[in-house]
Amino acid sequence: MKIYISILVMALALVSCNSEEKKVTAITSPNANVKVDFNVNSEGRPFYTVQFKNKTVVDTSYLGFEFKDLPAFHKNFIIKNTSSSSFDETWQMPWGEQLDVVNNYNELKVELQEKTSPERFLNIVFKVYDDGLGFRYEFPKQSRLKGEVYITEEHTEFNLTEDYKTFWIPGDWDIYEHLYNTTKLSEIDALKLANHKNLAQTYIPENAVNTPVTMVGGDGTHLSFHEAALVDYSGMTLKVDTENLNLESHLVGSENRDYKVKRTMPFNTPWRTIQITDNAPDLIESKLIVNLNEPNKLEDVSWFKPMKYTGVWWEMHLGKSSWDYGMTQDMSTWTDGGTSNGTHGANTENVKRFIDFSAKHNIGGVLVEGWNTGWEHWIGFEDREGVFDFVTTYPDYDIDEVVRYGKEKGVDIIMHHETSAATETYTKQQDTAFALMQKYGMHTVKTGYVGKILPKGEYHHGQYMVNHYNNTVEKAAKYQVAINAHEPIKATGLRRTYPNTISREGLRGQEFNAWATDGGNPPEHLPIVAFTRMLSGPIDFTPGIFNIKFDEFKKDNQVNTTIAQQLALYVVIYSPVQMAADLVEHYEANPGPLQFIEDVGVDWETTKVLNGEVGDYVTIARKERGTGNWFIGGITDENSRTIDLTLDFLEENQTYEVRIYKDGEAAHWDKNPLDIVIETVALKKDATLRLKLAEGGGFAMSLKKK
Template sequence: MKTPLITLLIALVFCSCQSEDTQKTEVASPNKNLVVDFDVNTEGRPYYVVKFNNKTVVDTSYLGFEFKDAPAFHKNFIIKNTSSSTFNETWQMPWGEQLDVVNHYNELKVELQEKTSPERFFNIVFKVYDDGIGFRYEFPKQARLKGDIFITEEHTEFNLTEDYNTFWIPGDWDIYEHLYNTTALSEINALQFANHKNLAQTYIPENAVNTPVTMVGADGTHLSFHEAALVDYSGMTLKVDTENLNLKSNLVGSENTDYKVKRTMPFNTPWRTIHITDNAPDLIESNLIVNLNEPNKLGDVSWFKPMKYTGVWWEMHLGKSSWDYGMTQDMSTWTDGDKSNGTHGANTENVKRFIDFSAKNNIGGVLVEGWNTGWEHWIGFEDREGVFDFVTTYPDYDIDEVVRYGKEKGVDIIMHHETSAATETYTKQQDTAFALMQKYGMHTVKTGYVGKILPKGEYHHGQYMVNHYNNTVIKAAKYEVAINAHEPIKATGLRRTYPNTISREGLRGQEFNAWATDGGNPPEHLPIVAFTRMLSGPIDFTPGIFNIKFDEFKKDNQVNTTIAQQLALYVVIYSPVQMAADLVEHYEANPEPFQFIKDVGVDWETTKVLNGVVGDYVTIARKERETGNWFVGGITDEKARDIDVVFDFLDADQTYEVIIYKDGENAHWDNNPLAITIEKIEVSKGSKINVKLAEGGGFAISLIKK
């Protein structure tokens, strides 16, 4: 890992005073375009207002808390003190979308105290960037508020001034795997999605949305609401008041407690964040979320290598093979625990086949799902504790031989831990499981939490699970293991603090195309995801499906993109681990488009979003670390369109071998998804080309330095 480089650091106190007449309660962004005003009203209720380009985008929005067995933080506050400062540094990502990250903001700290007994106090801190704000509550040490604090609700408001066009998923306490909806803010109806038939678990108690939730105004103002540094706290959904255009924090709770968050004084809450830009591309280029997290606590993490990977995964979703060893293919009938059913995917011979293919094609890893015992008992069983042990292999999987063979070929084995949401079993066995990985030199694990959380009454996004996910990352780091979490808690930028939290699912992924009964992910899905879910952090979406229709496996399902868009996703949807998800035989049958997957990078020095409209299309260019090669990807929704690509980001006086992979003539995500045109072109810095994207299509460009 490269040492963070602080280029400029200024911490100047502009105002620190006791007189209420001279207190500074306004803070502007470094470029002055974004302004936050703070005050308390005549009842002593604290509130803030946000202005962008001289327009109020968040009007009077109140702040506060409710506690168990204690008076609420609601009103009767006075401003005791304020202080402001500015901060500017450049730090470096050990891996990521870019190498150098500028962290430049102005800060306002407001100290509040009750003007009546018991005269408790707390602080609100605002950090204002050119592209958004973050604010959090701080509970300092004090005699009148000490010990354990039980928060029953946090009342953070975002009072909007326009009926924004909103891209949202329901405020589900258990899963993020919903399709995005596009409606006016006033038309949000999350409760219509309760008890979704395609989800393994779901609970939607309010008309609320999960974050990030992105909005676009009539004048082009773009807002996206989320949170950063979610540690020892409950995940935040946003309850929607459709009449008053108001969002209010609604913390995820638990059936086992009469409070939502338990903290010990003193403590800080996570940051509440608002991206604010005047265009869509700047949302993606923003570093607001990672910048609001603490610096790297792990030090050198060079043992983790960003990589592409193949694996025993997609074949199970297609029904070609099974996760379990001794059950029928549909996992409905147990046969004989000592005898294979003949369809078990994670067998030594099959895994070696993936290793051979990866070794030949510049792919660094192979994921193996279904290698360990327990799969025959985990679906449909109420008590799943003790089902998996994470060290015992099925009889047809020789882990010693697989690892040996992988090392011989220069290919890493990626571990898989499906917990079946039985958290106590996994917590007890983590040291043993991670020690096994350390023994074999495995540095990456994909974790899974399918099903209702055990212990019963907990939810995936409540404080109990927030702590479980974060503690797993911290424990794994001790064994030099990086976590790619599925059925996760939302990403909130903690990858800066713990760089072994490398990727996660947290959205409706590729597998829904293989088995969902509602037609799979529509073409507009990923052009929305790029401006919503991806703002929070890396996504393990598993792109690269070439056999779009897969009629030989499932005639009623398909991937709803062209093959060119599947290539583009390696650039557009960011992750430091990118799967070549299809079957080996489908890549071997299509060597020309597969060349792009062989060439494309996974670790970037620079990212530039060339154009985009939320939910419609996006084009992204990324420069690979070490090599200096550039790769460009563009995708569209169900509408065909022409996209201009201007190569003003290229190095001057540098020649490249340029190949463009684009939708072929008459390509269409449904009628003709495999039509692709591959051609070599010539470009230089400043060149401009026009690319035609088919319905549900895309394009990918490799620019390899000569």
């Protein structure tokens, strides 16, 4: 990994607590717009405040912990020492939204000690950036607190000063697959969503929200709360005090133990993050979350290639084919003459069809779901341990022939591991499963964790599963395998440390349009996602549905966007792996729009967010690595709108062939979603364009150097 600049100035200040007036400590961002003040009150309770452009956005907010069998960390502290430093570097992403990332912050470290027995120590470290801050707790080595520590709750407050317009999903301990709600902070009611009919494994114990949660103030201040570097800890939800406009950390627990986190001294917690901007586009351009993670530990990951992919997936959600082979025999009798149900999708002939299509249209991979035995037995069974293995194919899937054919055509096969949330089975088989991938030269796997976690009593977002997901990434790296996780823990920037963490679901995705009974994802969904979930990391949303209505399969379901918006999502919703999710026949029937999927990049040198408002619309331009070509995507909610673009980011004295895919005059996400106009023009730097986006619509543009 190449690092351009590194400037570190340590110990700019060392302050003793002996003088009363020196107990107040403060640190500002490099541009001085963000300021953090820290102190302890008369009871010795530690607290902090945050100002943005001289306005208090987080008022007195207290910090502390509760432990099993130990006194709490919440008061009787004194400030022993403080130190500050500055850091400035530019590091490079091996893949990502941009090549160069500036990591520039001022740091404040506060060393606390209890002034009464047992006089334990706790450090709090703040890193303050121009676009927000992160802070974490450090439990230093000490004789008064050693061995294993059992945390029953973390009390980190965010005491807000305004009843912000808030974009939120409930603090579900199992999934992030809820629609976003838009309410005032004081009107959040997560408990009303506790019995969602489409989400069987959901668990919402109290009025809390999952992060990232994004807020917009009356003066245009934008805040987003999340966490970074979630390692060996429980995921954090935020309890909502609607009367006092206060958020407080609430860790995900387990039914199997009377604590939420077990750590061995010394240790650090994840970073608690607040992104702060005065406009919506800067939230997306912020790299605060990845910057708060450790540098790349894998060094060379050139074996992973960002790619577009097709696959045996959408047809199963539509009901055209099935994951399971359809046999009723015991799984040990696959070779004893069993026959298929006739709808099994992952058969050799069908996969070859996707390979042929991908090879023809500049698509690098094919995902194959339902290739391995066990699918007949995994849904609805209480004990799913041992159902799947990850090396045994169904009789109609010849993995040797499929891989050989893919290599002949220059198309990679993407592995699929659905664990059915049976974590012990998957953990035991990972070496064998990843070794099989290594044998065939497969470098990407989509993992899945549908269902209640096994062992019983664990939740998807508790410490047990945080460790399982992260350990899987580390194990996969040893076999040069990259992980695209579904039903995952939240993204917290660990893709910097382990760049084989390439993408994840972690949101209400495209499949809800095919089978949800509540109308699917409304047009406002993705204009919210871009400013919430996408702030945490790449999203495997699976765009590119051309057959919007799919009446021949499911008359009561559809995708609630125009076809132009489906194209725009390849630019707007970032991932280094982007699926062309629809059926081959639907693409072949629409060669005009298909050209954009064929052309669009997946790995970017530069990203610019040209405009946007949370929940309403957004336009993003990205410059492709290696070619210098630009691609632009814009989407809107249920409201039509006209936007003006100035192409001032293009190269001087360079002419571009610009192909524009835009909503037609009669386009509408429901009434006429397939109305699209495609036109080609030649443009240079500073050219201006006016584009009309239909209700639930969008536009996509390719700008290729001539």
